[in-house]
Amino acid sequence: MQRLEPIKQSENLSDEVARRLRRAIREGHLKPGTHLVEQDIAEQFRVSRMPVRIAIQKLIDEGLVIKEPRRGAYVHTFSSKELDEVYSIRVALERLVVQYALSNWSDAVAEELECIVERMRQAASAGDRQAGFELDSRFHAILWELSQHAILIEVVSSLRSRISRFLTEANDVLSPTELNMHVEAHQHLVNVLKQGDVERAKDAVADHILDAHERIRAYYSYLD
Amino acid sequence: MQRLEPIKQSENLSDEVARRLRRAIREGHLKPGTHLVEQDIAEQFRVSRMPVRIAIQKLIDEGLVIKEPRRGAYVHTFSSKELDEVYSIRVALERLVVQYALSNWSDAVAEELECIVERMRQAASAGDRQAGFELDSRFHAILWELSQHAILIEVVSSLRSRISRFLTEANDVLSPTELNMHVEAHQHLVNVLKQGDVERAKDAVADHILDAHERIRAYYSYLD
DNA sequence: GCTTTGTACTTTGCATCCAATATACTTAGT
DNA sequence: ACTAAGTATATTGGATGCAAAGTACAAAGC
Numbered sequence: 001m002q003r004l005e006p007i008k009q010s011e012n013l014s015d016e017v018a019r020r021l022r023r024a025i026r027e028g029h030l031k032p033g034t035h036l037v038e039q040d041i042a043e044q045f046r047v048s049r050m051p052v053r054i055a056i057q058k059l060i061d062e063g064l065v066i067k068e069p070r071r072g073a074y075v076h077t078f079s080s081k082e083l084d085e086v087y088s089i090r091v092a093l094e095r096l097v098v099q100y101a102l103s104n105w106s107d108a109v110a111e112e113l114e115c116i117v118e119r120m121r122q123a124a125s126a127g128d129r130q131a132g133f134e135l136d137s138r139f140h141a142i143l144w145e146l147s148q149h150a151i152l153i154e155v156v157s158s159l160r161s162r163i164s165r166f167l168t169e170a171n172d173v174l175s176p177t178e179l180n181m182h183v184e185a186h187q188h189l190v191n192v193l194k195q196g197d198v199e200r201a202k203d204a205v206a207d208h209i210l211d212a213h214e215r216i217r218a219y220y221s222y223l224d
Numbered sequence: 225m226q227r228l229e230p231i232k233q234s235e236n237l238s239d240e241v242a243r244r245l246r247r248a249i250r251e252g253h254l255k256p257g258t259h260l261v262e263q264d265i266a267e268q269f270r271v272s273r274m275p276v277r278i279a280i281q282k283l284i285d286e287g288l289v290i291k292e293p294r295r296g297a298y299v300h301t302f303s304s305k306e307l308d309e310v311y312s313i314r315v316a317l318e319r320l321v322v323q324y325a326l327s328n329w330s331d332a333v334a335e336e337l338e339c340i341v342e343r344m345r346q347a348a349s350a351g352d353r354q355a356g357f358e359l360d361s362r363f364h365a366i367l368w369e370l371s372q373h374a375i376l377i378e379v380v381s382s383l384r385s386r387i388s389r390f391l392t393e394a395n396d397v398l399s400p401t402e403l404n405m406h407v408e409a410h411q412h413l414v415n416v417l418k419q420g421d422v423e424r425a426k427d428a429v430a431d432h433i434l435d436a437h438e439r440i441r442a443y444y445s446y447l448d
Numbered sequence: 449g450c451t452t453t454g455t456a457c458t459t460t461g462c463a464t465c466c467a468a469t470a471t472a473c474t475t476a477g478t
Numbered sequence: 479a480c481t482a483a484g485t486a487t488a489t490t491g492g493a494t495g496c497a498a499a500g501t502a503c504a505a506a507g508c
Contacts (some may be wrong), residue, residue, distance in 0.1 A: 012491070037459070053461090054281055061285030063375070069236060070460060070499055085375045092316040108497045151287070151309045151386075155379060162375075196257060236461070261489070277491090294469055294490060348473045 012056035013047050020045070021055055024165040025064055027076055033078035063162045082157050083166065086159050087213040092223060093156045094209050095202040100147035104200055109146060113139060113190045118208065120186060123152075126180040132179060133171045139186055141204075163216070169217035237271050242279035244269070249299055250388040256301035260289065269421055287386045304444050309382050311370065311437040317380045318433050319426040324371035326422055333370060337363060337414045344410060348403040356403060357395045363410055367429075387440070394443035402439075409435060 021041070022028040036056060043054070056073045059065040067073045073183045083091075116139050123131040134153045160167075174182065183209055192204040245265070248254040260280060263271045280297045283289040291297045308371070340363050347355040364384075366378045384391070396426055398406065416428040 014491085019386060035485090039459075049460095050492050053278070054491095057278055057281045058268075058285060063387065071457070071501090082375060085373050088320060088373075089317065089376055089379060092320055096312060096316055143377070149309050149312075151306060152313055154287070155313060155383075159375075159379075238461085263489075273490095274462055274464090278461095296490065354474095 001166035007224050012054075013051035013172075014058070017041070017045055017047065017051050017085050017163065018058045021059060022062075022064065022161070023166075028165060028170055030075050032075050032165075034075045036073040036075065051195070062158055075153050078163065078166070080163045080217070083163060083216065083220060084213075086163050087122070087209065087216075091206050091209045091213075093152060093159070094143075094205050096152060097143055097149075097156060097199045097206045099198055100149050100152070102193065102196060102201055104148055105193070106195065108192065109142070111193050113142060113193070116142070117183065117186045117190055120183045124176075124183045127176065127179070129171055129174060129179070132174075132182070133168065136171075136186070166216050166220060170216050173219065181188065227394070235273035236278075236280070238278035241265070241269055241271065241275050242282045245283060246286075246288065246385070247280055250281075250392055252389060252393065254299050256299050258299045260297040260299065261409075275292060286382055302387065302390070305443070307387060307440065307444055310431065310438075311388050311440075314383050315430050315433045315437075316379065317366075317376060317383070318429050320373075320376060321371045321380060322366055322417070322425050322429045323422055324373050324376070325367050326417065326425055328370050328372055329417070329420065333366070334414065334418050337366060337417070340366070341407065341410050341414055344407045345346050348400075348407045349430075351403070353398060353402065353403070357392065360395075360406070360410070360421075390444060394440050397443065431437055 021030070021036075030036075038052045038056070056065060056067075060067050060073065064076055065073050066076045088107045095172065116135050120132055120135045120139075123129075123135060139145045141157075144156060189204055189208055192201050195201075243253065243261075254260075262276045262280070266273045266276045280289060280291075284291050284297065288300055289297050290300045300379065340359050344356055344359045344363075347353075348361060365381075366379060413428055413432055416425050419425075
């Protein structure tokens with residue numbers, strides 16, 4: 001018989017619980033500092049405490065939640081310093097991503113990225129911030145995958161996940177002008193990538209991330 | 225009353241189990257590919273499966289263990305590609321570490337590092353590889369801490385933990401000459417750091433990490 | 449009225465139990 | 479003798495129960 005792809009139904013309850021908790025944090029339904037009471041969460045999801053415990057453990061290791069022994073788990077309250085930290089690390093790592101990604105570059109990828117940018121442009125003119133955000137995520141995820149470096153992807157996506165709450169919130173308050181600038185920033189990035197100059201591409205992506213940092217930082221200071 | 229330091233006895237069984245499993249992997253008692261059967265581990269440690277499950281979950285998130293749904297957890301078998309990946313990320317991040325560390329530099333730190341180098345020198349001439357390794361770890365941990373960037377420390381130490389098994393093994397086969405070279409490499413690093421030139425210091429630490437990479441890579445290819 | 453001790457309640461952490469699934473072994477059929 | 483199905487066993491995933499630690503509130507003493 002022909003060899004077929006093995007099916008992986010990784011659908012544990014704990015994975016699903018973790019996914020939902022992540023989303024709740026990202027979308028602001030679970031605010032920083034919230035005490036995550038296992039029993040409560042278990043009841044809401046109609047499961048036992050066990051998958052909830054495993055899920056919370058995952059979130060702890062992802063840095064979304066902190067735990068105080070025998071007291072419980074709390075949604076991590078991000079300081080502006082930590083935000084700066086995440087971005088300084090991301091700049092360094094996204095440079096690496098681009099370096100490796102370019103060595104796997106192809107016209108098909110270029111086309112895919114330009115397609116996404118085009119759809120971002122449409123979303124921007126329609127004022128659809130949600131769609132724009134998702135396309136932005138897709139755009140960077142494609143670059144990550146293209147790097148073919150699993151651990152790098154793991155680390156950089158984990159970093160992005162930590163600040164996802166700020167990303168979504170800041171995205172919701174983008175002005176139409178900012179939306180357009182954001183689209184053209186991605187267009188510019190694709191243009192540079194297509195030229196294939198590694199150093200220029202690395203600088204371009206670094207600028208792009210630093211821009212995002214400035215935007216988020218502005219939003220964050222607006223919170224205080 | 226005077227304010228006293230709060231006591232944190234983070235001693236859960238799961239933390240202790242995780243610590244011991246980590247050490248067992250690092251020291252080679254749990255070889256790559258080993259199936260981690262919860263029941264067996266629980267019996268060996270005389271605890272129930274529950275803390276073992278939490279501990280294994282931690283190790284999964286640290287990248288030391290991989291899990292196949294409904295089949296179990298296995299000690300992760302590191303490929304040479306992953307080794308290269310970890311090092312390429314570490315180079316980028318250790319540069320950041322040094323950059324931040326230098327802004328918190330003090331004579332006391334310089335003295336502490338030189339003290340460690342001196343003890344490394346003694347350990348090297350005594351042929352005590354174990355002590356040398358621990359001092360090496362201490363040396364870098366001090367730089368990490370000096371950076372004052374919690375997330376950076378978390379990521380970079382997690383990366384080092386992933387390859388800890390190779391580090392200890394390669395350390396055990398160091399020749400006397402290599403031991404001495406290793407000591408002087410650290411001495412050189414301290415000298416450069418003391419001069420306070422950020423760019424030179426970043427390059428120096430990058431070279432240092434790349435050297436380590438070469439050494440480990442040589443050991444790894446020797447394994448095949 | 450304020451502080452401090454004592455008590456009731458909440459929540460975590462660990463153990464045990466049960467069900468579902470995957471693997472290994474055995475047996476039957478060709 | 480080899481393949482294939484069926485069964486037994488091992489192992490994970492989830493639910494529940496219980497004890498210890500922590501928290502909050504109330505009562506008693508100053």
